[in-house]
Amino acid sequence: MALTLYWGSGSPFSWRVQLALEHKGLEYESQLLHFDKQEHQSPQMLKLNPRGRVPVLKDGDYVVFESVAILYFLDLKYPQQPIFGSSPEEAGVIMRVICEFQAYAEPSLIKITSAVFAGKVADGIEELTDAMHVVAREARTIEGRLSKEPWIVGTGYSATDMVIFPWIQLLRRALDRPAAAELGARFLPMERNYPALARWIGRIEALPGYERTYPPHWRHT
Ligand SMILES: N[C@@H](CCC(=O)N[C@@H](CS)C(=O)NCC(=O)O)C(=O)O
Incomplete structure (x- = not known):
């Protein structure tokens, strides 16, 4: 599976991306990180996003973070069910x-x-x-x-x-x-x-x- 989403439960920023992935019908690997265990700050996560925040999306080797940037990337890469309009x-x-x-x-x-x-x-x-x-x-x-x-x-x-x-x-x-x-x-x-x-x-x-x-x-x- 090409897409992996690193996210946190109750994170409004993560939720945006989950809504977009569902709307576009995209399959993805879900990596739920636990804030109480500081999993978003692990060395592996800091390598993906030096700010240590979620959501982070991986598409193959490509990594993107910041929720609105992720939505924009998804819409350009997977244009079915567009989310940034039709004009x-x-x-x-x-x-x-x-x-x-x-x-x-x-x-x-x-x-x-x-x-x-x-x-x-x-x-x-x-x-x-x-x-x-x-x-x-x-x-x-x-x-x-x-x-x-x-x-x-x-x-x-x-x-x-x-x-x-x-x-x-x-x-x-x-x-x-x-x-x-x-x-x-x-x-x-x-x-x-x-x-x-x-x-x-x-x-x-x-x-x-x-x-x-x-x-x-x-x-x-
Ligand atoms: N501007 C970022 C905000 C991301 C963000 O603040 N995420 C919070 C969860 S809601 C986070 O990871 N917080 C962890 C921390 O600050 O240690 C976005 O839109 O993705």
């Missing part, structure tokens, strides 16, 4: 919305989810509340897009959906924790506050192969 204009919008998400939403999402999972909500509640406002504003923009079309950009499931979806799932999981109840009050339940986003989540969850991408440790914790 330069569509590709431009897909990439633009990904860049906007990474620039304006991701730093706040990292702040919120890291604090919740580290049990440190109370320590930084003011900063986290501000981060939640940023996330809510970005989520409203996406909600607006999804209230007109089934997917975030254009008429098809694309790299934009794959980039954003795992973060929304991780955020929901974080905000479901009792310690985050106050932070999540205006966000959850999504069915009430972001109905188009909630329907979009259901659409992705119903895709073939989705279950294979679901973070394994989320099933029992």
Whole structure:
């Protein structure tokens, strides 16, 4: 098998790549690395990615890391079921919305989810509340897009959906924790506050192969 994916359970960056591989129907060898055992920092992994982060994709001897770069590589190398659109204009919008998400939403999402999972909500509640406002504003923009079309950009499931979806799932999981109840009050339940986003989540969850991408440790914790 030519493709090998090194990934971590619950890593939103890894999840993007798994969604793309499933969508494209590509077979791959799955190398699940355990963060608690520092497997992503092993000498073998540092040789593949000196930053010691996942995901990392190997295709034969070729190695690529950084989740969006992996999505782009996969789409050029395996063009069936394209994920960067079918015209330069569509590709431009897909990439633009990904860049906007990474620039304006991701730093706040990292702040919120890291604090919740580290049990440190109370320590930084003011900063986290501000981060939640940023996330809510970005989520409203996406909600607006999804209230007109089934997917975030254009008429098809694309790299934009794959980039954003795992973060929304991780955020929901974080905000479901009792310690985050106050932070999540205006966000959850999504069915009430972001109905188009909630329907979009259901659409992705119903895709073939989705279950294979679901973070394994989320099933029992
Ligand atoms: N910008 C990178 C981020 C990758 C990343 O931060 N991955 C996390 C897991 S969610 C990781 O490997 N963390 C390990 C560490 O920081 O030691 C991407 O898009 O792939």
